[in-house]
Amino acid sequence: MFFTYLRRELRRRRKAALVVASGLALGIALVIVVSSVSSGMSQAQDKVLQSLYGLGTDMTVTKAEAPADTTGGNARPKFRFGAKGNSDDTKQSSDRVMVQGFQTLASSTVDKVAAQQGVAGAVGGLSLSVLKVDGQFKRGEFKQRSGSNTGGRGGYGGGAPQGEVQGGGANFQVDSYTVYGTDVSHLGLGPLTSSKITSGRTFSSSETNAKVAVADxxxxxxxxxxxxxxxxxHSVAYKIVGVATPDSGEAAANLYLPLQQAQTLADAKNKVTTVYVKAADSxxxxxxxxxIQKNISGTTVTTSADLADTVSGSLSTASNLATNVGKWLSIAVLIAAFLVAGLLTSSAVSRRVREFGTLKALGWKSGRVTRQVVGEALVNGLLGGILGIAIGLAGAYAVTAISPTLTASIGASGGGGGFGGGPGGGGPGRRTAAKAxxxxxxxxxxxxxxxxxxxLAVAGGLIAGGFGGWRASRLRPADALRRVE
Incomplete structure (x- = not known):
């Protein structure tokens, strides 16, 4: 009897049911879209952060930022070219290997960090930048001016020269790239773990000082x-043994070398720029x-949460909008949808006074009338939920299909921190080489x-039905007898 009457009443009031269901559907669809976009923002941010540190790395330790060197110090690379014979076209080439950020820690710091409570593993790395200048000088030629006297003391004799030097000059190309020295005996930590070897092989544990390299x-x-x-x-030849492709984002470096070789190139024996740390409990x-900060002075510890705070650009802006504006907008729309559903159900009850009064006169209890109204509203809510899920999925699919591109800019946090994996990583150099x-x-x-x-669909139906059912339960049979439609 209950379901028969419920089905008949819903069929008879299709338009009213569709209006209530549509209101709930819009609110639910907005919640789905906002939630899915927020989830996409979170995944996008994870991709950005994964491009800066190795998978499995929980934090990095770098040297605390030193006071700015106002004298220039070793921050300015110098190149010296000497004369090589008397050839008119003399080719020159020179490169400078520099430690990223010019801030290093003693290799012994790695052992100190590994000994701290809660640390499951630690490994050091050395981030380098190479600036190569390659080109040639060309000698200019003296051209005699037309009509000038070249005999006797003219031209090259006393007085001003009767000609000019033409041509000549210098033509140089500047190439810069990054090199990362990785501890080949502990390949489970560090930026190379965020890349997959797609050709060749990775380093072997015996190649601690071998002249081999892995290229991005x-x-x-x-x-x-x-x-x-x-x-x-820097005049040292290295054989490429493997090619690595980053899992997401950009690679930590253009070339990877065994740590000892990187230290030799940069004249940084027993030095590292970054200590990668794996916590025993995430x-x-x-x-x-x-x-670590308490027990090892002069260091800066940076976690992925710290880096997340430095993400800026359209990704950060969109994430804030989705998290703040989107969340409150969804709540406001849901509240409005629930109120509209409740008011429409209550209004429908007011128009059915004669019906419910007659049912009570025939013996229906107030509880049965209430259950009837709640049942109808619950079906409307479920219908709204189905429509809302369909609209929400369509909206989420549209966002994924369009795939709007967002820009994320990463800056160092704290004093020279940052997961020193990327170009400019591991020291103050991160500040001047922000990554986009x-x-x-x-x-x-x-x-x-x-x-x-x-x-939400069930809750909306119950709220609307509860409000309408309460009004229906208060009707008296006498009210129905006095109502003339």
Whole structure:
């Protein structure tokens, strides 16, 4: 009897049911879209952060920022070219290997960090930048002016020269790239772990001081390098044994070398720029950070949460909008949808006074009338939930299909921190080499979001039905007898 009457009344009031369901559907669809976009923002931010530190790395330790060197110090690379014979076209080439940020820690710091409570593992790395100048000088030629006297003392004799030097000059190309020295005996930590070897192999534990290198895939393509090729850095030839492709974002460096070789190139024996740390418990990273800062002076500890605070650009702006404006907008729309559904249900009850009064006169109890109204409103809510999920999924699919590109800019936090993996990583150099990435936005919809939508649909139906049912339960049979439609 209950379901028969429910089905008949819903069919008879299709338009009213559709209006209530549509209002709830819009609110639920907005919640789904905002939630999926927020999830996409979070994934995009994770991609940005993964491009700066190795997978499995919880934090990095770098040297605390030193006072600015107003004298220039070793921050300015110098190149010296000497005369090589008397050739008119003398080719010159020189390169300068520099430590990124010019801030280093003693290699013993790695052991000190590894010994701290809560640290599961620590490994050091050395971030370098190479600036190469290559080109040639060309001697100018003296050209006699037409009509000038070249005999006797004219021209080259006393007085001003009767001609001018033409041509000559210098033509040099400047190339810069990054090199990262990695501890080949601990390849489970560090920026190289965020890349996958797509050609050749990675380092072996026995190559602690071997003249071998792993090239980033983009750099290898640009320079036409492959496994077996040779690259020369500061007059030292290195054989490419592998090509690595980053899992997301940009690579930590253009070339990877064994740590000892990188230290030799930069004249930084027993020095590192960054210590990569793996915490024993991922839920206690803040405590491990505090312990390291307390026990090892002169260092800056940076976690992924610290880096997340430095993300700026359109990704950060859109994330803030989705988190703040989107969240409150969703709440406002839901409240409005619930209120509209309740008012429409209550209005429908007012128009059905004669019906409910007659039913009570026939013996229906107030509770049965209330259940009838709540049942109708609950069906309307579920219908609104189905429509809302369909609209929300369509909206999320549209965002993913369009894939709008957002820009994320990363700056160092604290004193020379940052997960020193990327170009400019590991020291104050990170500040002057801010990293910008373009991230395609997606809007993934999770099962949790769908479950939340269903719960909202049920809640909306119960709220509307409860309000309408309360009014229906207060009707008296005498009211129906006095109502003439």
């Amino acid at each position: 895939a983009s750099y290898a393509k640009k320079k036409k390098l492959k496994v077996g090729s040779t690259v020369t850095i 839920q206690k990273i803040a405590g491990v950070k505090s312990t 990435l373009d991230i395609a936005l997606t809007a993934p919809v999770s099962v949790t979001t769908i479950a939340m939508a269903v719960a």
